[in-house]
Amino acid sequence: MKNPIKALQDAQNAHGYLSTVTLQSISKNLNLPLSKVYGIATFYHQFRLQPVGEYVIYICKGTACHTEGKETIIQYLREFLGLKEGETTTDDGIFTIEYARCFGCCSLAPVIMVADRRGFSSQIFGNLTPATITTIINDYKTEYLSIPVGVL
Ligand code: FES
Structure with a gap:
């Protein structure tokens, strides 16, 4: 079995x-x-019963990230992605935000990890500012839009 x-x-x-x-x-x-x-x-926390975006943005909720401006990052990220109150996935289905515990790279706080929903790849980004978040999100969106239809 x-x-x-x-x-x-x-x-x-x-x-x-x-x-x-x-x-x-x-x-x-x-x-x-x-x-x-x-x-x-x-x-098990690993399982999801709701659809998620192609990319999941995990926002670190650890202490170092909290003291280094996590809330500002969350607020900017939500606004930039156009997420309304209570929403976690963008209308276009590209991004979902979730929260995570410390990634172990606290010296880079505030930190996010972006992973594809299938778990094939992930990348950590640190020392975040609204400007770097804009670049990160735009890069992932460009990558997603460049994937030929039917591949995903
Ligand atoms: S507290 Fe965020 S990476 Fe450690």
């Missing part, structure tokens, strides 16, 4: 999140009750 955690990881890597249909499919394929599959998916 396939490990349900591995099945959930594989599905999330393929789709970016775990939809109800995906959970039902895993339940059926592994011959496990849907409640058990759902329980595993909601127990």
Whole structure:
């Protein structure tokens, strides 16, 4: 029998999140009750039950980043991405913001990590200012828009 955690990881890597249909499919394929599959998916923080953007921007909530202006970065990032109150994913589906614990590079605070939703690549950016965030976001957007239709 396939490990349900591995099945959930594989599905999330393929789709970016775990939809109800995906959970039902895993339940059926592994011959496990849907409640058990759902329980595993909601127990582990790594699993998402909502769609995310192509790139996930993890904002460090550690102490050093907090004292070095994390709130200013969050405010600018949200405004620049056009996120309304309560929203975490841009309307175009390119970016999602999430929060994370210390990345271990506190001397670069404030810090974000940008990762593609499939977890294939990630990059840390530090010493952030509104100007550097603008450049980072524009670069990722340009990269995304240069990907031929149908590749993702
Ligand atoms: S507190 Fe942000 S990287 Fe350590």
